[in-house]
Amino acid sequence: MGECFKGWRRKIGCVTLVMACLLLGVWIRGFAIEDVFRLGKGQGITTQGKVLHTFSTSSRNGFVWIKEAAAQQPIVWRAGWRSHPTAESLSFDPENYVGSDFLDWRWQFCGFDFGRHHSRNGDRLSYSRISYLSLVLPLTLLSVCLILSTAPKRESDQIPNIDSN
Secondary structure (H helix, E strand, O other), X not given: OHXXXXXXXXXXXXXXXXXXXXXXXXXXXXXXXXXXXEEEEEEEEOOOOOEEEEEEEEOOOEEEEEEEEOOOOOOEEEEEEEEEEHHHXXXXXXXXXXXXXXXXXXXXXXXXXXXXXXXXXXXXXXXXXXXXXXHHHHHHHHHHHHHHOOOOOOHHHOXXXXXOO
16 A cells, blocks of 8 residues: 555645545535625624725535625624525626625626726725636546656666677
C-alpha cells in the first residue's frame, strides 16, 4: 500500500480528489439546503458607507459572494450563519437584484459570473458567482491525471549493461 503513494504526483492527486469530493458533497447538500453566511457582528440596520459581505452556497446559484455598500438607503441585515430549504431561496440574478439600477460591468464565462451594479441613490453591489461544475470537474480530471500518471524514467534509474562485447 505504501508504494501507491510514492511520488509527489500521486499525493497531490489524492489531495485534489478529496477537495473534489468535498465540493461535490456541498453541491449535493445544496439541492436541499441553502447556507448563507454574513460577516459582521450582531444585527440591525446599516449606516451610510457601511459595507456588508454575504457568502451563499446552493446548487441553484453555486458559490456566491455579494458585497453591498449602502449610500443612503439602510439595509437590514443579520450577521452569522443560517440555513434554510433551497425551495425558499431565490435564484441570484444580479440584473433583478433589489436596488441595482445600473450595470457597471459584468463578465460571464463557463459557470463564472462577476460584476458590479449601482443604483440612483449611490448604493453599490459587487458580486462573484462560481458554479460547482466549473470547480468539481477540473479538480476531478486533474486528480485522475496526477494519480494515474507515472514519473518519467531517468537515465540514472536504468541499469547499465555489463555484458558489452
